[in-house]
Amino acid sequence: MCCPRSIMTKSPRVRLTDANIKAAELPPGRKEAVIWDAEVRNFGLRLRENSKTYIVMYRPQGAGRGTNSKRLKIGSPATVPNVKEARNLARAALGRVAAGGDPAAERRATQQRATKSVGAMLERYDAHLARRQYVTRTDVLSLLQRRLEHLKHRDISELRGSDIAQMIERLDAADTGSKGSTFRSRLNAFLNWCTFDARVIDANPLAGYRRRRDTRAERVARTTRGRALSDAEVVAIWSAATPDTAFGRMMRFLILTGCRRNEGARLMWEMVDRKQACVKLPATFTKQARGHTVYIAPALEGVFASCAVDARGPQWVFPSPRTGQPMSGWSKIMDRNNLRGQGSSTQGKLGFVASCGVDFSLHDLRRTFRTGLSRLGIDREIAELALGHAREDLEARYNRDGCEEALRNAFAAWAGHLESAVGAKEHDVFG
Known part of the structure; x- marks a missing residue:
């Protein structure tokens, strides 16, 4: 050779x-x-x-x-x-x-079709939301990827309004809640980004699609959705949320603070200042895009003291026991419809709603916290600030008082009320 x-x-x-x-x-x-x-x-x-x-x-x-x-x-x-x-x-x-x-x-x-496929564009959208530090990025992408799985190899420009309308119609027919409208809202934001930012499609296929007007029955149902729980119900939830599990500890955190579920699931130790007895949620972390401070009462300090560090995700306060990362899959964890208890061959342990015996949503804990503060005589403005809500426009513009002492007293009063209720289950203060 x-x-x-x-x-x-x-x-x-x-x-x-x-x-x-x-x-x-x-x-x-x-x-x-x-x-x-x-x-x-x-x-x-x-x-x-x-x-x-x-x-x-x-x-x-x-x-x-x-x-x-x-x-x-x-x-x-x-x-x-x-x-x-x-x-x-x-x-x-x-x-x-x-x-x-x-x-x-x-x-x-x-190759060009692959770079403009629905799946590829979702990956780019994920990176876009990450750069913007979008708080609920993981939830948004999870929903879109799950609903659009069967279309992920299709060119984004071939996505038709009729395809989307059928998906929304199926969701509305299968669910009396807000699955259809939530999907439409998040998909619309994604398609607007594809149109005006990424410039890969000429027009949003959802443009002009309007949510149908609610009937009177639907309006009544919406206004009555969600509730504040009684003390007996809160005690039942508290007792079922045992502190030997990450989910149990997170549930107690939500009960004591009125925080949203994702604020609990993604809480990091760097946000918790146990010496100053406060939790500082940064503006990039909260739904309202404003910093929010939660003050640590003794009961909440007890929750933090019982937390174990997971080596797979040592930065998280309440990591998932399965992954070591932030918890997700709330519908399966809560299992409000008791799907795992209806004779399925793949039955697992009961969802939390069934195990605690109280039919509630996680957001009901936030409503209960706010209602409880009012019933304990906490000033309206302080109660709203304890939830992280904004002051009214002029008040926010000119009043720089952080109301720390009043807020600490509010969180302490609610924690003390819960401790009394847990110690006297037969007495329903809110009743």
Whole structure:
């Protein structure tokens, strides 16, 4: 066998073998060289400083000699088992050319479609929300990826309003809650981003889609949705939320603070200042995009003291026991419809709603906290600030008093009330 240098300098076409491909080197002073195969015309091995690739050179059918030849990469010695298989790939590509095809253009079109697929655009949207430090980014992407799973390989420009309308209609038909409207809202934001920021579609397929007007019955149901729990119910939930589990500790945190579920699930130790007896939630963390301080009463200090650090996610206060990362999958954890207790062959342990015996949502704990503060005589403004709500416009503009003492007293009063209720279950103060 002749040496690799003689292959390139003296013979323009050499029968490629696995041995001479392995030995081939780029000549000194060259940035690129090609060893053309003697067996299959226009098939060769391209050498660059740090790579070797099999290529095919061709002109599309009908193109004149004045048209530049195209080069199509068909693999490398690292990805193609041997030169025999590379020749077969080359013959297949040249066969498509002979039949009137253009393999390079076809590959480029396929790659462009892949970069504009629904799945690829969701990945870009995820990165966009991460750059903006969007608080509920994980929940938004989880919902969109789950609902659009069957469309993830479709070009985003091929997504039709009729496709979306059918999905929303199915969600509305299967659920009396807000699944359809929540999906529509989050999908609309994503498609607006695809239209005006990413510029991959000319118009949002949801443009002009309006949520239907609620009937009187639906308006009544919406106004009565959610409730403040009685003391007996709160005690039952507190007792079921045992402090030997991360979920139990987080539930007690939500009961004591009125925080939202994601604020509890994503709470980090760096936000907890046990010396100053406060939890400082940054503006980038809360739904209202304002910093919010929660003051630690003795009962909440007891919750923090019982927390164990998970090595898989030591920064989280209430990590998931399954992953060590923030908790999610609330519908399965709560299991309000008792799906796991209806004779399924895959029954697991009861959802939390069934185990505590109280039909409630996690947001009801926030309503209970706010209602409880009012019933304990806490001033309206202090109660609203304890929830993290904003002051009214003029008040917010001119009043810089943080009301720390009053807020500490409010959290302490609520914690003390809960401790009394837990110690005297038969007495319902709110009753």
